[in-house]
Amino acid sequence: MAPRNRRRHGGQAVKIVVTGPFSAGKTTLIRTISEITVLSTERGITDETRAQKAQTTVAMDFGRISIDRDLVLYLFGTPGQERFDFMWEVLGEGMLGYVLLVDANRPDSFREAVTINAAFRAMAPVPFVVAVNRTETLTDELDSALREALDIGVDVPVLACDATDKESVKSVLLALLYALLHEVEPATAHG
Amino acid sequence: MNLEGSLDAFGLSDVFSLLAMTTKSGALRLRRTASSGVNSAGVVWFSSGLITGATADLSRQSLTRRLVGSGIVDDGALRSAVGRVQSAGIDRDGVAKALLESGAVEPDLLQAAASDQILDAVFDLMRWADGDFAFEMDASNPDDVGVSIEVSGIIEESRAREAAWIDVSTIIPSPDSILSVPVVLSADPVVSRDEWALLALVDGRRCVRDLVDLTGAGQFAVVSTLASLVRRGLLVVRDVASADHVGVVERRLSLLGPLEDLEVVTARLDSPAEAPAELEPIPESNDGRSSLVGLGDDADDAADQVDRTARAEGGDDDDDDESDEDFDDGSGDDDDDSEDADGQLSRSMAARRSRPSRDDVVPDRSEPFLPPRRRAQSERPAARAEASAVARASGLVAVPTAGGPPSVGSAAVALEESADPSAIERDPSINRSLLLRLIAGVRGL
Numbered sequence A: 001m002a003p004r005n006r007r008r009h010g011g012q013a014v015k016i017v018v019t020g021p022f023s024a025g026k027t028t029l030i031r032t033i034s035e036i037t038v039l040s041t042e043r044g045i046t047d048e049t050r051a052q053k054a055q056t057t058v059a060m061d062f063g064r065i066s067i068d069r070d071l072v073l074y075l076f077g078t079p080g081q082e083r084f085d086f087m088w089e090v091l092g093e094g095m096l097g098y099v100l101l102v103d104a105n106r107p108d109s110f111r112e113a114v115t116i117n118a119a120f121r122a123m124a125p126v127p128f129v130v131a132v133n134r135t136e137t138l139t140d141e142l143d144s145a146l147r148e149a150l151d152i153g154v155d156v157p158v159l160a161c162d163a164t165d166k167e168s169v170k171s172v173l174l175a176l177l178y179a180l181l182h183e184v185e186p187a188t189a190h191g
Numbered sequence B: 001m002n003l004e005g006s007l008d009a010f011g012l013s014d015v016f017s018l019l020a021m022t023t024k025s026g027a028l029r030l031r032r033t034a035s036s037g038v039n040s041a042g043v044v045w046f047s048s049g050l051i052t053g054a055t056a057d058l059s060r061q062s063l064t065r066r067l068v069g070s071g072i073v074d075d076g077a078l079r080s081a082v083g084r085v086q087s088a089g090i091d092r093d094g095v096a097k098a099l100l101e102s103g104a105v106e107p108d109l110l111q112a113a114a115s116d117q118i119l120d121a122v123f124d125l126m127r128w129a130d131g132d133f134a135f136e137m138d139a140s141n142p143d144d145v146g147v148s149i150e151v152s153g154i155i156e157e158s159r160a161r162e163a164a165w166i167d168v169s170t171i172i173p174s175p176d177s178i179l180s181v182p183v184v185l186s187a188d189p190v191v192s193r194d195e196w197a198l199l200a201l202v203d204g205r206r207c208v209r210d211l212v213d214l215t216g217a218g219q220f221a222v223v224s225t226l227a228s229l230v231r232r233g234l235l236v237v238r239d240v241a242s243a244d245h246v247g248v249v250e251r252r253l254s255l256l257g258p259l260e261d262l263e264v265v266t267a268r269l270d271s272p273a274e275a276p277a278e279l280e281p282i283p284e285s286n287d288g289r290s291s292l293v294g295l296g297d298d299a300d301d302a303a304d305q306v307d308r309t310a311r312a313e314g315g316d317d318d319d320d321d322e323s324d325e326d327f328d329d330g331s332g333d334d335d336d337d338s339e340d341a342d343g344q345l346s347r348s349m350a351a352r353r354s355r356p357s358r359d360d361v362v363p364d365r366s367e368p369f370l371p372p373r374r375r376a377q378s379e380r381p382a383a384r385a386e387a388s389a390v391a392r393a394s395g396l397v398a399v400p401t402a403g404g405p406p407s408v409g410s411a412a413v414a415l416e417e418s419a420d421p422s423a424i425e426r427d428p429s430i431n432r433s434l435l436l437r438l439i440a441g442v443r444g445l
Helices: A026-033 A086-092 A107-123 A140-150 A166-184 B012-021 B062-069 B075-088 B095-101 B107-126 B151-171 B193-199 B208-215 B219-231 B245-254 B296-314 B324-333 B339-354 B381-394 B410-415 B432-443
Strands: A012-019 A039-044 A055-068 A071-077 A097-103 A128-133 A158-161 B003-006 B026-033 B039-047 B050-055 B132-137 B178-180 B236-238
Touching (some): A026 A055, A097 A107, A097 A166, B012 B039, B012 B107, B012 B132, B050 B151, B062 B107, B095 B107, B107 B151, B193 B219
Parallel strands (some): A012 A071, A012 A097
Antiparallel strands (some): A055 A071, B039 B050
């Protein structure tokens, strides 16, 4: 009998969700790292938040990273405004883990981050990291404030991030992937 | 009652014109019994001859559903508004107005939604071929949110929609039609944001009625958008009786099986006339149950689910996630595991041996991650019961045993009530090998 054809044609796709408060930089983060032009569903803002930015994501952002020939990582960005939270569950289906992005310059948005994080924790007990955008360094004070607000322990990575910088975004994704590895195989994970 | 009659004797547009010309205020109530025996009731609210509200289905909170579907109402505000209406105890209407008064929705957004709701409702009501109407003088609209539209404009719009509807309904034949995204497109897709928002909800299982409910955007708007997407080849109306793209490829490749000396595993044959002359017998799993060959996608899902269960409970030491041998090796390492795990592994092996291997037949393509569908919201008990019956009839749900719940088939899992129905599970096939590949890939960017 001839050997069975074992080539893999279809490949595998995995998903990471990028979530966080309104105007935290989620769309920017995905655009920075995605190899394709991010399919973004943005719409002009008509309410009082227009002062913060002119457009906002109303359904999702969608980016792609081809890992190798058979493996693709998709990034899904959630709409930040709470009134679109019905999309969160749709986007969260089957995710490996998620990045909770917050804006270091907007401590008033941390409360919103708490709500979002609670919703995602309730949806899926998957690993996550907290990325603090628009800051080069994470002060102990800010780290503590975030951990206390989000009620997270030292096992959850909290790291500074610049959503416009590719290396910085890579660090965020790697932190999440190592957290996943640690969960799958605690003894061998390192990072 | 000052004015009442039959719609087949006095058309709705004539009734509207009469009420408008006489600047009446009140509720025009309509009801009919369809040939199926289902009773329907609607109402159109008038104030000084102008229409201030309408619904074609009094059993539903049409306007509030529209607000919920558009995502502009949060849980707390909705709960509070429903509570206010319930405590008032007069009737079930008034939720939208309560939302407005509490400041939960912006007046402009609510009025836009109310205008769309009126247009959709009148359009639906004008398609009633028969039924009765009665005008209740001076009744006030409990959901009056400040919208008032001239009758002439609504009638004109409804007639325009009627003309368009003839074309649309030939493409989307029924509210129960199921749409899916085609595997192959003839050109790069171009879609608007509104179209994308609708595309994101199409999962090959939801019917048009579900999509209308989820978006709250109204039947005409949703169906028109879907029809446009179908026309452009971005959606297809799924014919349940026919095989999908993968099924067609599998069927044709199975015809080559005897010549290629491959394991003949595909059996999705639409008709006996197209069956290959000789098919290898369908293997049976260790527990004597027939394997899942021939059940197409559901069989794949079922086998995958069994694999996942076996991996989760029986352990999986594989570093390579792709090969059958890898899985066999894994089961060999688990000789000391419990009987339950062994049983699951055996079933998994049988399912894996027998199910079609998509990797062998699906051409290279990038496609978005498509997790198994989970309920996005509570489904109607009747629909769930029907789904359960279909799943049992198809053999995908194992009969529960004294030892535990059904254990075979994705349908069995989907129909199970978990401890937390809102919980979403991460793909259990994620393993160390995969994660190391991801890490290496991201590092190399």
